[in-house]
Amino acid sequence: MEELQGPEAGPNVTLTLRLLMHGKVCVLIGSLLFQSGARINISEGSSPERIVTITGPTEGLFRAFSMIAERFEEDITAAMTNSNVTSKPPVTLRLVIPGSQCGSLIGKGGSKIKEIRETTGAQVQVAGDMLPDSTERAVTISGAPQAITQCVRHICSVMLESPPKGATIPYRPKGLAGGHAVLSQQHGAPVSIPALSEHYSPISFLRAHNPQDLCQLEYQLDVLFIGCIIGRQGSKINEIRQVSGAHIKIASTSDGSPMRQVTITGSPTSISVAQYLINAR
Structure with a gap:
């Protein structure tokens, strides 16, 4: 894979990048990143x-x-272990x-983002709309760990x-108002936990169950996110x-509520993978 060349990749250049992550994941990686x-x-x-801000010399x-x-x-x-x-x-x-930098990242006619995809092997998507109450956009990177790291190098450049x-x-x-997540085995007593809070991690919680048990996860999701999860004609x-x-x-929903209920049913492993992919979207 192509490495960045020139002073922009030098170890003395200090950069800052911001990531959007689930609160529980932030706790898990916090000590690791030091x-x-x-x-x-x-x-x-x-x-x-949460927003994770990473600042330091390029190589760090x-x-x-x-x-x-x-x-x-x-x-x-680990989540796919014993899964079909x-x-x-x-x-x-x-x-x-920042939204003002996204045009350069995309390039004329999408040329730059296409080049990054082809060079690194990672998938890169720049959101069309600004994140709520801000002038920033989300840029989603998907791929193997090495491809992601190379992609970040190009984006920094x-x-x-x-x-x-x-x-x-x-x-x-912003925090979600109200709502409750309920994880239960089918035909069993439900276990209620705070909805998508920093105390809730679908993967770590589901591992406590037999991988073959049929479970159900229910929670409330802001309607603003529904479209990107469903995708065009339900493709996503x-x-x-x-x-x-x-x-x-x-x-x-027909009552104008800002929240929609999402129900995921399957084995603990399949629910973990589905929740991971939904969060990624």
Whole structure:
């Protein structure tokens, strides 16, 4: 794979990148990243998602991303143990980048983002809309750990060549109001836990059960996210169902409620994979 060349990749250049992650995952990787040589800051709050800010010399920053991607790869492999799922989902990370830099990342007619995809082997998608109450966009990277690290190198190069224009209003995740997640074995007593909070990790919680047990996970999801999960003519949710082996149902609403109920049914492993893919979307 092609390595970045020139001063933009030098070890003395200090960079800052922001990631959008589930709160529980932040806790798991926090101590790990101190070994990278980069500075790590995890946002506080009641939101199920947190902003992870990684700052440091280029090699330390790239090392941090390599460590994150490899940890996610290990978790996916562990979640698929004793599963009949044959298609392994890729590692997926979400960067948060100023909207004014996204044009340079995409390039004229999509030329730059196409070049990054072809050079690194990673899939890169730039969200069309700004994140709520901000001037930043989400950039989703998917692939093998090495491909993700190379992709981050290219993105950093673009960001150094095209600094943000004007003031950037940073994205701050907001907490979900109310809602409850219920994980239960079919025909058994339900176990209630706080909905998608920093205390809830689908993968670690589900591992406590027999991998073959049929379970059900229910939680509330903001309607703003429903479209990107379903995809055009249901293409994305059908892909998640096929990869995970879980049954996924998104309830309809007619009362104007800002939340929709999502029900995932299957083995603990298939629910874990489905939840991982939904979070990635």
